[in-house]
Amino acid sequence: MKMTLVAIVTAVAALSFNAYAEEMNMGGDSMQSMNMNRTMKEVTGAKAEGSIKAIDQEKHMVTIAHGAIPAIQWPAMTMGFTATPEQVMGLHTGDKVAFTFSTVGSTAKIESIDKMK
Template sequence: MKTPLVAAGALLCALSFAATAEDMPGMKMDGMSMDGMNMESPKAAPTASAEGTIKAIDGERHTVTLAHGPVAALKWPPMTMAFKTAPGQLDSLQVGDKVDFEFSNGNGGASILSIRKQ
């Protein structure tokens, strides 16, 4: 007999809190509007530029492997790594070419934004 009484009391307590709750100014929660709050979009992937030498081109996977110098903007030391490319982006380039390039470095890896032969 106590269990239904305890449950009824808990329900009554919860309903009384809900009835007295008020929306905060500028934050109507029923429509999930958050007026006045600065809801920033996700940060864009950092971009940087570097110089390097093409070590390999994989046309099927759309990647280029570059031995590049330090990238100060990202605090990277010199290294050799693969970058994603867009189809056709490397058409005028070949292994051994020295290049200047700009890239983005996001969660999906580094992607070439622009690349040109020196």
């Protein structure tokens, strides 16, 4: 009985780890295998909506989980954007926002951001 229970727990743990690893690898595709040309070209005025996950006033960064952005062929993801203190004033973790941003290389910068109602 004890051996059967240990075998079941081990099997469940192994399957859970595989599912988690597959989820973190986005179905087998790692971030390194993504078409990085999408993030390397300069983008201006891209529009998106998302939810604020974190605001770091010292680093002037706001982390946003945004939906897919078809105009620049980006999938939904959570990422950091540089922002001025004035841009994030009055915003809080969990707020739903609509924003525009630009990118240069791998740096994304908020151009405008508004709390959604």
